[in-house]
Amino acid sequence: MALLSKKDTKLITDPLADNNPITIQVLGICSALAITAELKASIVMAVSVLFVLAMGNVVISLIRNIIPSKIRIIVQLTVVAALVILVDLVLKAYAYELSKQLSVFVGLIITNCIIMGRFEAFALGNGPWRSFLDGIGNSLGYGLILIAVGFFRELLGSGTLLGFRVLGDPIEKTVLYAWGYENNGFMLLSPMALIVVGLIIWIQRSRNTSLIEE
Amino acid sequence: MERRTDNNTYTFFFAVGMVIAVGSVLAYAASSLKEKIAENKRIETQQNILYALGINENEGSKAVFVSTDKVADEFKKYVTKQIVIQGNQITEDDQAYLIDVKTEKELSKSQGYQRKLPLFVGEVNGETLYVAPIRGKGLWDAIWGFVALDKNMIVQGAYFDHKGETPGLGANIKERFFMDDFIGEHLLNANGNFKGIQVAKGNADPTNSDKLDNQVDAIAGATITGDGVTAMIKSDLSLYSSYFKALN
Numbered sequence: 001m002a003l004l005s006k007k008d009t010k011l012i013t014d015p016l017a018d019n020n021p022i023t024i025q026v027l028g029i030c031s032a033l034a035i036t037a038e039l040k041a042s043i044v045m046a047v048s049v050l051f052v053l054a055m056g057n058v059v060i061s062l063i064r065n066i067i068p069s070k071i072r073i074i075v076q077l078t079v080v081a082a083l084v085i086l087v088d089l090v091l092k093a094y095a096y097e098l099s100k101q102l103s104v105f106v107g108l109i110i111t112n113c114i115i116m117g118r119f120e121a122f123a124l125g126n127g128p129w130r131s132f133l134d135g136i137g138n139s140l141g142y143g144l145i146l147i148a149v150g151f152f153r154e155l156l157g158s159g160t161l162l163g164f165r166v167l168g169d170p171i172e173k174t175v176l177y178a179w180g181y182e183n184n185g186f187m188l189l190s191p192m193a194l195i196v197v198g199l200i201i202w203i204q205r206s207r208n209t210s211l212i213e214e
Numbered sequence: 215m216e217r218r219t220d221n222n223t224y225t226f227f228f229a230v231g232m233v234i235a236v237g238s239v240l241a242y243a244a245s246s247l248k249e250k251i252a253e254n255k256r257i258e259t260q261q262n263i264l265y266a267l268g269i270n271e272n273e274g275s276k277a278v279f280v281s282t283d284k285v286a287d288e289f290k291k292y293v294t295k296q297i298v299i300q301g302n303q304i305t306e307d308d309q310a311y312l313i314d315v316k317t318e319k320e321l322s323k324s325q326g327y328q329r330k331l332p333l334f335v336g337e338v339n340g341e342t343l344y345v346a347p348i349r350g351k352g353l354w355d356a357i358w359g360f361v362a363l364d365k366n367m368i369v370q371g372a373y374f375d376h377k378g379e380t381p382g383l384g385a386n387i388k389e390r391f392f393m394d395d396f397i398g399e400h401l402l403n404a405n406g407n408f409k410g411i412q413v414a415k416g417n418a419d420p421t422n423s424d425k426l427d428n429q430v431d432a433i434a435g436a437t438i439t440g441d442g443v444t445a446m447i448k449s450d451l452s453l454y455s456s457y458f459k460a461l462n
Contacts, residue, residue: 037382037435068225075232082236089243093250096258104354104378104385154382163275171420188383188435 004133011133015141021114022145023201024211028114032146033193035108039162042150045105046143050136051087052109053118056080057135060123067124076119081110114142149196157187257282259311260289265373266345266360267292267336277373277390293345295335299457301328310334315349315358315450331453336362343370346454350446353438354378357387361451363401365461369411372396374443384439395422395430401451403428408455410448413440 004012021027028049035041059079060067067075088106091099109115118138123131154160159167159176168175170183186192205211219225261279264270269292271278280288296310310332322329334345341364349358359374374387386392396411403409404426414429415437422430432440 035381037380041381041385066219066228068219068221068228070220070225071229074229078232078236082240085240086243089240089247089251092254093247096254104381107378158382185434 008130008133011130012137012140015134015137016144017141017204018208018211020141020145020204021117021138022142022197023204025117027117028112028142029194029197031108031112032142032149032197033190035105036146036150036153036193036196037157037188038154038160039147039150042146043143044101045108046139046146048102048105048109049112049114049142050139052080052083053115053139054132054135055083056115057118057123057131058128059083060119061126061128061131064124072124073116073120076116077110079119080115084109114138145197145200148200149193152196153187153193156184157192159183256312257285260285262360262373262375263311263334263336263345264288264292266362266371267338267343268362268371269338272390275390277388277393292336292338293334294337297333297335299331299333299454304457307332315347316356319349329453331457333454333457341370344454344458345371346451348446348450350442350449352376352379352387352442353384353436354380357439357442357446359443359446361396361447363451363458365458367401367408367451367455367458369396369399369401376439379439380436383433383435386433386436387439387443392430392433398425399430400426400428401447402455408452410444410451413444415440 015021018024022029022032031045035045056076056079060076063075084106088099088102091102118134122134126134151161154162155166159165159170167181168177170177219228258279261282264280264285265277269280269288271280279285293311295306296308298305298307298310298313311334313330313332315332318329318331321327332347336343336345343362343364345360345362347358347360349356351357355377357374357376357379359372361369361373362371364370372393374393376385376387379385379387399411401408401410409428412429413432415432419427419429420431
C-alpha cells in the first residue's frame with residue numbers, strides 16, 4: 001500500500017498550483033509583501049509557516065470535536081499563538097542565534113491568514129493525518145510564491161541572492177554594473193511586491209484559463 | 215441531535231479550561247527556561263562589546279561573533295576596565311555590562327535621578343578603546359548598539375542590532391556593509407563640539423571615503439530605521455562627551 005492515497009497526494013499538490021493559497025485564495029498576502037525584500041527571509045518564513053501550520057492543523061484536528069463552535073476562532077488563535085510562543089521560547093534557550101533571526105517573524109506567523117484559513121476550512125472537518133498533509137501542502141504553496149517573489153526582489157532590488165553579489169559590485173562598478181546597469185530601489189519597497197505577486201497571478205491564470213472567476 | 219458543544223455552559227467552561235491549560239504550559243516553559251535565556255543574553259552582550267572592539271570572527275562580508283565558548287575568556291582579556299559614570303562620579307564595576315540601558319533611560323525621566331552610564335574600556339593592539347552602549351527606536355521596535363571610540367571620539371567599531379525591523383531593509387543595520395561605514399567617522403565637528411553621525415540619504419559619498427563629514431550612507435528603503443540610528447547616536451553618545459573631554 002502506498003503511503004499516500006491519490007486523494008492524500010492531491011492535498012499536497014493542489015495548493016502548489018491550482019489552489020495556491022496566495023495566488024488563488026489570496027491569503028497570507030500581508031506577510032508575502034512584508035518580508036520578501038530578500039531571499040533568505042522568504043525561506044525562513046516559509047519554513048516557519050510549514051512547521052506552525054502542520055502542527056497547528058494536527059492540534060486543531062485532534063480537538064475539533066470538543067471545540068465549542070461559538071468561540072472556535074478564538075480557540076484557533078490561542079492554539080497558534082501558544083505554539084509560536086512555545087517554539088520561540090525553546091529556540092531562545094537552546095538556539096539563540098536562530099531565534100534572533102526568527103524574532104521578527106513571530107508576530108507575522110500568528111496573524112498569517114493562511115493559518116487561520118486552513119484551521120477553519122480544513123482541520124475542523126478532517127482527521128489529523130489529512131490535516132497534517134493539508135498543512136504541508138498549503139505552506140509549500142505559500143513558500144513557493146514567497147521564494148519566487150523574494151528571488152526577484154532581491155535580485156533586481158539589491159543585485160544579490162542570499163547576500164551574494166551575483167551581478168557584480170554596484171559601487172566598484174564591476175560585471176553588469178560596468179555596462180551601466182543600476183539596481184532598482186523600487187523593488188525593495190512593498191508596492192513592488194504586490195506587483196510581482198500580481199504578475200505571478202496573471203501568468204498563472206493566462207496559462208490556465210479555468211482559474212479565472214466569472 | 216443538538217451538538218453538546220453549542221451549550222453556553224460548555225462554551226464557558228471550555229474557554230476557562232483552555233486559558234488555564236495554555237497559560238500554565240506557557241508559564242511553566244517561560245519560568246523553566248528563564249535562566250538559560252538570561253545566560254544567552256549575557257553572552258550576547260559580551261559578544262556585542264567584543265564585536266565593537268574589533269574582536270570577532272567575521273567571514274567575508276558576514277558579521278560573526280566570537281564563539282560562545284570563548285567569549286568569557288576573550289572578554290576578560292580585552293575588556294580591561296568597566297566603569298559607570300553617574301553625574302560627576304566615576305566608579306569601577308565589573309558587572310557594568312549588565313546595566314540595562316532601557317531601564318536607565320526610563321529612570322532618567324524621573325526627577326533627580328542621575329542616569330548610570332556604563333563604559334567599557336578595552337585594550338586592543340596596544341590602543342585604548344572605549345565602548346558605549348546606545349539605544350533608540352527604529353520603525354517597528356527598539357534598536358540598539360555598541361560603539362567603540364578612541365579618546366578623540368573617532369569611531370573604531372560599531373555593532374547595531376534591532377528587535378523587529380523589516381528584513382532586507384531596516385534589518386540591514388546589523389550587516390557589515392552598514393556597520394563598517396561608521397569606522398573612522400568623527401563624532402565631533404571641526405571645532406571639537408559633539409555633532410554625531412548622520413545616516414544620510416542622497417549622500418554624495420557612497421564609498422564613505424570622507425571620514426570628516428559626520429555622515430554615512432543610508433540604506434535604501436530604511437529611512438526611518440536610519441533616522442533612528444542617527445538619533446540614538448546623537449542622544450546617547452553625547453552623554454559621554456564630557457567624559458571624553460576630560461580624557462584629553
